[in-house]
Amino acid sequence: MRIDDVVRQAWRPLRVYKLRTVLSLLGILIGVAAVIALTTLMHSASNSVDTRVESLGTNLIVATMNPLVGASNNQHDMTLGQAQKLGSLPGVKDAAPVDYETTAVSAGSHNAPVTLYGTTPHLADILQYHLAFGRYLTSADVASHLNVTVLGAQTSRQLFGHVDPVGRQVMIDHEPYTVVGVFAAKGAFLTVNQDAVVMTPITTYQDFSQIASIDSVYIQARQTTHLSQALSAVNRQLNTWFGGSGRYTLLTQSAILSVTQQITSLLTQVLVGVAAISVLVGGIGMLNVMLISVSERVREIGLRKSLGAKRRDLLVQFLAESVIISLSGGILGVATGIGASVALTSRFHIGAAINPTVPVLALAACVALGILFGIYPAARAARLAPAEALRCE
Amino acid sequence: MLQLNGVSKIYHGRVTTTALSCIDLTVPEGEFLAIVGPSGSGKSTLMNIIGLLDRPTTGQYWIDGLEVGRWSDAHLAGLRNRTIGFVFQSFNLVPTLSARENVELPLVYRSLAPRVRRQSAEAWLKRLGLGHRMDYRPHELSGGQQQRVAVARALAGSPKILLADEPTGNLDDASRRDVTKIFEELRGSGQTIVLITHDAQFAAVADRRLRLADGILEMEARAASHAN
Ligand SMILES: Nc1ncnc2c1ncn2[C@@H]1O[C@H](COP(=O)(O)OP(=O)(O)OP(=O)(O)O)[C@@H](O)[C@H]1O
Numbered sequence: 001m002r003i004d005d006v007v008r009q010a011w012r013p014l015r016v017y018k019l020r021t022v023l024s025l026l027g028i029l030i031g032v033a034a035v036i037a038l039t040t041l042m043h044s045a046s047n048s049v050d051t052r053v054e055s056l057g058t059n060l061i062v063a064t065m066n067p068l069v070g071a072s073n074n075q076h077d078m079t080l081g082q083a084q085k086l087g088s089l090p091g092v093k094d095a096a097p098v099d100y101e102t103t104a105v106s107a108g109s110h111n112a113p114v115t116l117y118g119t120t121p122h123l124a125d126i127l128q129y130h131l132a133f134g135r136y137l138t139s140a141d142v143a144s145h146l147n148v149t150v151l152g153a154q155t156s157r158q159l160f161g162h163v164d165p166v167g168r169q170v171m172i173d174h175e176p177y178t179v180v181g182v183f184a185a186k187g188a189f190l191t192v193n194q195d196a197v198v199m200t201p202i203t204t205y206q207d208f209s210q211i212a213s214i215d216s217v218y219i220q221a222r223q224t225t226h227l228s229q230a231l232s233a234v235n236r237q238l239n240t241w242f243g244g245s246g247r248y249t250l251l252t253q254s255a256i257l258s259v260t261q262q263i264t265s266l267l268t269q270v271l272v273g274v275a276a277i278s279v280l281v282g283g284i285g286m287l288n289v290m291l292i293s294v295s296e297r298v299r300e301i302g303l304r305k306s307l308g309a310k311r312r313d314l315l316v317q318f319l320a321e322s323v324i325i326s327l328s329g330g331i332l333g334v335a336t337g338i339g340a341s342v343a344l345t346s347r348f349h350i351g352a353a354i355n356p357t358v359p360v361l362a363l364a365a366c367v368a369l370g371i372l373f374g375i376y377p378a379a380r381a382a383r384l385a386p387a388e389a390l391r392c393e
Numbered sequence: 394m395l396q397l398n399g400v401s402k403i404y405h406g407r408v409t410t411t412a413l414s415c416i417d418l419t420v421p422e423g424e425f426l427a428i429v430g431p432s433g434s435g436k437s438t439l440m441n442i443i444g445l446l447d448r449p450t451t452g453q454y455w456i457d458g459l460e461v462g463r464w465s466d467a468h469l470a471g472l473r474n475r476t477i478g479f480v481f482q483s484f485n486l487v488p489t490l491s492a493r494e495n496v497e498l499p500l501v502y503r504s505l506a507p508r509v510r511r512q513s514a515e516a517w518l519k520r521l522g523l524g525h526r527m528d529y530r531p532h533e534l535s536g537g538q539q540q541r542v543a544v545a546r547a548l549a550g551s552p553k554i555l556l557a558d559e560p561t562g563n564l565d566d567a568s569r570r571d572v573t574k575i576f577e578e579l580r581g582s583g584q585t586i587v588l589i590t591h592d593a594q595f596a597a598v599a600d601r602r603l604r605l606a607d608g609i610l611e612m613e614a615r616a617a618s619h620a621n
């Protein structure tokens with residue numbers, strides 16, 4: 001049998017039985033598209049989480065004082081002086097005491113919900129905030145307990161629109177503050193909006209909250225290579241002050257990263273499972289359609305054999321039929337999957353990270369599955385004696 | 394041309410059926426043989442064995458002096474393609490192909506070039522009065538037209554043997570006369586033909602008639618033709 005005749009004989013039923021062709025094509029298409037969209041979405045999301053954890057500040061150590069539990073033998077709280085002293089330990093670049101509450105800030109008739117931080121000048125550096133307008137808090141602000149504040153990008157926009165608010169007044173907890181600066185936009189970390197913030201001197205914050213103790217300190221190591229040195233120095237110092245009885249907790253950025261990575265890898269496994277199921281469903285859909293079409297065509301197979309078709313001729317014809325279906329379904333699926341990936345990632349505002357091996361593998365798997373499922377029923381029918389096949393209704 | 398020696402066919406299904414028992418038959422080249430017999434007597438079974446569509450349970454079968462009993466399926470397919478043309482009671486055209494493409498089909502499996510087989514197919518269709526229906530698909534043709542397409546397909550490969558299993562069984566009177574006439578014309582041409590039919594008038598066209606009853610071949614049909 002000539003090769004052009006193989007293609008011609010395979011092509012004709014695809015054109016004549018359009019619905020059947022479209023259904024098998026859809027099965028393959030959906031399988032491939034689902035695999036690509038799901039893995040890309042997962043990959044992009046986990047990338048985005050990683051960069052956001054990193055954007056929290058590099059080489060970061062967070063020391064948090066735990067609430068007092070029962071009758072502890074050490075009831076001291078951390079003081080502002082102690083917090084600032086952590087900044088001069090070996091391996092440590094800066095340390096900033098941080099206390100915060102969620103509240104609202106207003107200017108005229110405008111209101112904005114914010115996280116209010118009481119801190120020192122170093123926090124902006126440690127958390128990698130950059131200034132859009134004005135200046136940041138200074139040591140003098142802290143020393144003099146001044147009512148000054150730096151606004152997050154979103155807070156500034158909500159209160160003042162696109163006008164530079166430096167020098168204007170805002171009200172926080174019924175107290176007037178002067179705006180001295182505005183941060184550039186930073187984005188959200190997980191669900192924490194890092195642009196709906198206001199920062200004030202820790203001393204001013206303590207004056208109003210009537211709390212003299214420090215809850216947490218953000219500490220930055222000099223270099224990544226200094227991280228463990230800084231960590232053990234901080235640990236030793238805190239241990240000297242508060243003892244080892246669980247009064248404080250030390251958390252590093254890499255620990256946060258490894259937690260988020262555990263979560264994303266778990267999610268990835270779940271989604272890969274979902275994707276595998278959709279491929280299987282697509283494949284079974286195609287098998288189903290091919291099985292029906294072959295049993296409808298057993299008579300035709302018998303007839304072709306009676307006219308001189310060899311088993312091989314029939315196998316090649318049905319193989320060509322399923323290759324045409326699964327290959328075009330697969331290619332359309334790759335296009336759909338990539339399109340869906342781009343649409344979904346942009347919908348969630350994360351960068352699309354398409355791993356090129358995924359579409360290739362998905363295409364190969366679906367085509368292989370399609371061919372297997374497409375050829376199997378035909379192979380069974382072609383084994384019948386022509387007389388038997390012709391008797392089939 | 395054809396020779397069967399002690400051929401029998403036993404179906405081992407839910408029940409065991411002896412469809413043919415010990416058939417001895419010789420068909421010389423160029424003969425037009427008609428086989429008649431009641432329903433269920435084994436005519437189609439015999440036709441399938443003669444046409445290499447099924448294998449006998451016992452016995453030997455020669456085509457053109459070759460014993461085909463041990464041939465592989467692929468070799469039998471090749472032999473069918475070159476030497477046997479079929480006409481079935483139920484037309485058996487490929488529904489997705491046009492009349493011309495159906496007639497070309499045996500030549501496709503002979504790997505003939507499209508131009509060559511197209512000419513042959515068109516010539517046969519014109520000869521059978523279907524020159525104006527060559528691009529019609531089977532469901533767009535009447536029963537008689539479909540059967541004429543099937544005859545054209547059987548003859549397009551110029552096979553040595555033409556086998557027809559009740560070719561007029563599904564046709565109305567006018568179409569039956571058409572098909573009968575085609576076979577009548579073929580008789581003179583030296584084409585070896587084995588025809589199975591219920592139609593006594595059709596059987597009368599043949600050179601020789603045999604009767605099959607309960608899987609046993611009888612010569613008695615000749616008496617029937619004398620009575621005519
Ligand atoms: N696949 C099969 N399995 C079992 N028995 C079969 C099979 N095919 C045919 N038979 C039996 O073999 C016998 C002969 O069948 P066959 O089809 O050859 O009859 P026929 O002479 O062609 O009848 P008709 O004139 O009705 O076509 C019947 O009794 C039938 O029941």
Ligand SMILES: [Mg+2]
Pocket residue numbers: 436437438558
């Ligand atoms: Mg029959």
